[in-house]
Amino acid sequence: MTVHDLSRRLLLKGSTFLFASTVMPKIAFAQAPGGRLVVAADSEPKNLNPAIVASNGVFFISSKIVEPLAEASYDGPEGLAPRLAVSWEGSDDGLFATFWLREGVTWHDGQPFTSADVAFSALQVWKPLQNLGRLVFANLEAVDTPDEHTAIFRFSKPTPFQLIRNALPAVTAVIPKHVFADETDIATSPKNNQLIGTGPFKFAEYRPGEYYRLVRNEDYWGEGLPKLDEIIYRVLPDRAAAAGALEAEEIQLAAFSQVPLSDLARISKVDGIVVYTKGYEALTYQLVVEINHRRKELADLKVRQAIAHAIDKDFVVNTIFLGYATASTGIVPKNAPEFYDPSVPTYDFNVETANALLDEAGYSRDANGTRFSLKLLPAPYFSETRQFGDYLRQALAKIGIDAQIVNNDSAAHQKAVYTDHDFDLAVAPPVFRGDPAISTTILVRSGIPAGVPFSNQGGFQNGKLDALIDKANTTVDTAERTELFKQFQRLVAETLPLINVAEWGFVTVARSNVKNVSNNPRWAVSNWADTEV
Amino acid sequence: MKTVSRLIRSPEGLAGLILLALPIAAAIFANVLFPADPLSIAGPALVPPFSDPAFPLGTDRLGRDVLAGLVHGARASLAVGLAAALVALAIGSLVGTVAGLAGGLADEVLMRVVEAFQIVPGLLLALAFVSVLGASLPVVVLAIALGAWTGPARLARAEVLSIRERDYVASARVIGMHPAEIAFREVLPNALPPVLALSSVIVAGAVLIEAALSFLGLGDPNTVTWGAMIAEGRNVLRSAPYLSIIPGIGLVITVLGVYFFAEGLNNALAVRGIRS
Numbered sequence: 001m002t003v004h005d006l007s008r009r010l011l012l013k014g015s016t017f018l019f020a021s022t023v024m025p026k027i028a029f030a031q032a033p034g035g036r037l038v039v040a041a042d043s044e045p046k047n048l049n050p051a052i053v054a055s056n057g058v059f060f061i062s063s064k065i066v067e068p069l070a071e072a073s074y075d076g077p078e079g080l081a082p083r084l085a086v087s088w089e090g091s092d093d094g095l096f097a098t099f100w101l102r103e104g105v106t107w108h109d110g111q112p113f114t115s116a117d118v119a120f121s122a123l124q125v126w127k128p129l130q131n132l133g134r135l136v137f138a139n140l141e142a143v144d145t146p147d148e149h150t151a152i153f154r155f156s157k158p159t160p161f162q163l164i165r166n167a168l169p170a171v172t173a174v175i176p177k178h179v180f181a182d183e184t185d186i187a188t189s190p191k192n193n194q195l196i197g198t199g200p201f202k203f204a205e206y207r208p209g210e211y212y213r214l215v216r217n218e219d220y221w222g223e224g225l226p227k228l229d230e231i232i233y234r235v236l237p238d239r240a241a242a243a244g245a246l247e248a249e250e251i252q253l254a255a256f257s258q259v260p261l262s263d264l265a266r267i268s269k270v271d272g273i274v275v276y277t278k279g280y281e282a283l284t285y286q287l288v289v290e291i292n293h294r295r296k297e298l299a300d301l302k303v304r305q306a307i308a309h310a311i312d313k314d315f316v317v318n319t320i321f322l323g324y325a326t327a328s329t330g331i332v333p334k335n336a337p338e339f340y341d342p343s344v345p346t347y348d349f350n351v352e353t354a355n356a357l358l359d360e361a362g363y364s365r366d367a368n369g370t371r372f373s374l375k376l377l378p379a380p381y382f383s384e385t386r387q388f389g390d391y392l393r394q395a396l397a398k399i400g401i402d403a404q405i406v407n408n409d410s411a412a413h414q415k416a417v418y419t420d421h422d423f424d425l426a427v428a429p430p431v432f433r434g435d436p437a438i439s440t441t442i443l444v445r446s447g448i449p450a451g452v453p454f455s456n457q458g459g460f461q462n463g464k465l466d467a468l469i470d471k472a473n474t475t476v477d478t479a480e481r482t483e484l485f486k487q488f489q490r491l492v493a494e495t496l497p498l499i500n501v502a503e504w505g506f507v508t509v510a511r512s513n514v515k516n517v518s519n520n521p522r523w524a525v526s527n528w529a530d531t532e533v
Numbered sequence: 534m535k536t537v538s539r540l541i542r543s544p545e546g547l548a549g550l551i552l553l554a555l556p557i558a559a560a561i562f563a564n565v566l567f568p569a570d571p572l573s574i575a576g577p578a579l580v581p582p583f584s585d586p587a588f589p590l591g592t593d594r595l596g597r598d599v600l601a602g603l604v605h606g607a608r609a610s611l612a613v614g615l616a617a618a619l620v621a622l623a624i625g626s627l628v629g630t631v632a633g634l635a636g637g638l639a640d641e642v643l644m645r646v647v648e649a650f651q652i653v654p655g656l657l658l659a660l661a662f663v664s665v666l667g668a669s670l671p672v673v674v675l676a677i678a679l680g681a682w683t684g685p686a687r688l689a690r691a692e693v694l695s696i697r698e699r700d701y702v703a704s705a706r707v708i709g710m711h712p713a714e715i716a717f718r719e720v721l722p723n724a725l726p727p728v729l730a731l732s733s734v735i736v737a738g739a740v741l742i743e744a745a746l747s748f749l750g751l752g753d754p755n756t757v758t759w760g761a762m763i764a765e766g767r768n769v770l771r772s773a774p775y776l777s778i779i780p781g782i783g784l785v786i787t788v789l790g791v792y793f794f795a796e797g798l799n800n801a802l803a804v805r806g807i808r809s
Binding site: 239240243260262263265266315319320380383387389390391393394397404405406407409412 | 570572573574578594595596664667668750751754755767768769770771772773
């Protein structure tokens with residue numbers, strides 16, 4: 001490469017960045033009424049296809065392009081609002097689930113959307129490839145398409161429709177068969193990053209390290225929607241930069257607590273900026289202490305109970321989360337009222353009880369006041385998980401357990417905890433996704449192969465608990481299944497395979513001219529068709 | 534002794550000594566002043582400085598005493614700085630002496646190795662080393678030394694090249710001294726003073742690299758360091774800037790002190806060199 005090339009490239013890059021940072025927002029305000037929304041993005045997913053990677057980082061961008069069968073809703077029946085499906089029904093034996101699809105929907109390339117696309121997505125993508133779909137659709141055998149707008153899912157074993165229904169928003173992003181059918185390897189296809197969907201916005205452009213640009217889908221099925229002309233995701237990996245960018249009106253919205261919690265009190269007083277704490281109810285994150293039961297000490301229930309008693313949840317909620325969280329009682333969070341059982345055994349903050357339990361377990365203090373040492377790995381994903389790691393080390397010191405913190409980056413942390421099991425305690429932020437069977441039971445079920453992230457890799461094994469989980473997975477009756485999950489919560493609280501500390505939703509900060517923010521329980525990862533600037 | 538008095542009489546040397554006295558005293562008396570773990574949660578969170586006599590410099594996001602952190606942080610910074618400089622000097626002067634004395638192929642090979650290390654910036658080398666081996670105090674020391682030993686090596690080699698032509702080395706050879714004995718009893722002691730003058734620069738650089746590593750989350754998370762304190766304060770920079778500024782001042786004082794001290798020492802040694 002010559003010097004000339006290099007400097008021209010740098011210059012071009014630099015000028016695009018300048019363009020992105022200064023010119024764009026000004027155009028945005030001049031372009032009313034459609035307008036452009038500039039949003040902060042903190043990550044650039046490697047694979048943007050939500051049908052394959054069901055994670056919030058991917059949904060944040062792709063949910064505007066690719067739609068699920070149904071979306072979560074505050075006031076809709078069963079907490080759902082129809083998207084690509086208009087209605088649905090499960091058979092009494094749990095072997096069939098029927099979806100009636102929306103008519104008159106076209107893909108961004110003009111092809112009609114039909115039941116064949118749903119069948120293709122379910123059988124070729126959700127079931128074999130998707131992180132969550134693998135569990136939800138484990139027994140999916142076939143999808144019948146009697147006509148273009150009906151899809152009947154056939155299961156080999158009874159599959160509770162309650163689970164399917166609760167999973168609809170997260171696992172059923174429909175991708176076009178005519179685009180992906182010829183791909184030899186869908187998971188690594190370049191088309192995953194040039195998405196074609198049915199959503200209110202079309203994928204237009206991605207510049208690594210700079211921005212994603214989505215443009216209005218003129219042929220969207222929703223009448224008068226979308227209201228925006230364009231959405232720009234500006235890549236701002238430095239979380240601390242989002243607040244400044246909002247104040248300077250370089251961006252108009254920062255979701256997923258990109259503005260640090262500690263900055264909210266200040267920024268909420270700034271004119272023209274609104275802080276939203278709603279809109280994440282269906283994306284509850286849980287602060288969890290993962291335990292490696294292979295450690296002799298930690299295999300002892302009394303030791304785990306002592307650790308649970310040593311954690312001051314009020315301190316965690318008020319000092320680490322500054323009140324933007326709730327103390328957990330068990331493995332199912334409070335804002336899943338369908339399943340939540342408040343009557344599980346709880347462990348109040350009591351250092352004396354904790355010390356007594358450890359004495360009882362036979363781990364007495366040595367000359368330095370230490371009973372035993374542990375290796376503690378806080379997940380690096382959030383500043384709160386790291387801070388909780390610092391707090392936990394101090395809390396454990398009070399009961400004579402010397403915890404040594406090991407910091408890793410994301411990749412090394414996942415490998416250490418979920419593949420190599422090289423930890424004693426770990427701090428993790430798993431997500432509760434509307435039904436315990438989607439991503440919660442996997443945290444305690446035994447027999448999960450090493451390497452599966454956010455699963456039970458601590459070697460915990462309880463036959464009764466496994467049996468309960470398996471039974472709930474094939475129990476079709478909703479009331480009976482809910483009752484099984486209440487028993488499940490109680491058993492988890494009694495046996496403590498992990499310790500649930502707190503649960504939190506995120507915070508959205510937006511300029512006050514952005515309208516219809518946080519109007520559904522998964523707002524940040526919904527389609528934003530009605531959002532206005 | 535004359536060097537010391539000359540050092541104190543030079544304005545740089547005196548300023549350096551005074552500035553350095555603070556972190557050194559803090560490092561020595563850290564356990565007396567603050568016997569508890571400086572990372573323990575001592576009070577309410579985010580107490581501003583000079584508002585509560587129990588926490589003269591306030592508390593951080595979790596309620597840890599900033600003054601205790603500052604004092605114990607001095608210990609970590611100086612310990613890492615001195616240890617890294619020591620390791621770098623030991624490796625550097627050893628390699629330099631061997632290369633200079635042996636000459637020929639050994640010299641070529643050793644100097645190419647030195648150059649290979651020199652083309653990689655010290656911070657990058659340290660970053661790579663720590664991320665592979667995991668963060669702990671000895672690893673951090675070694676990582677910093679890895680980027681700092683080349684300077685002493687080159688300097689020692691240059692000195693040795695001139696010393697080995699001197700008459701007393703020739704006579705040592707004539708009376709049949711073993712080459713290793715010549716190297717370490719006759720040559721190295723005489724080559725060392727200019728290399729030692731380099732040491733304070735290495736200490737200052739090491740303190741900064743250690744802070745940078747901790748700032749990036751690659752320090753030892755179980756000991757308090759200034760870099761880690763600054764990194765934690767960064768999240769609340771807008772509402773509680775003192776959390777980053779206070780350890781920052783600690784860094785400035787230490788590094789400035791070391792540089793002044795180095796300057797003074799250099800001058801004092803140079804005067805001695807001219808007279809001899």
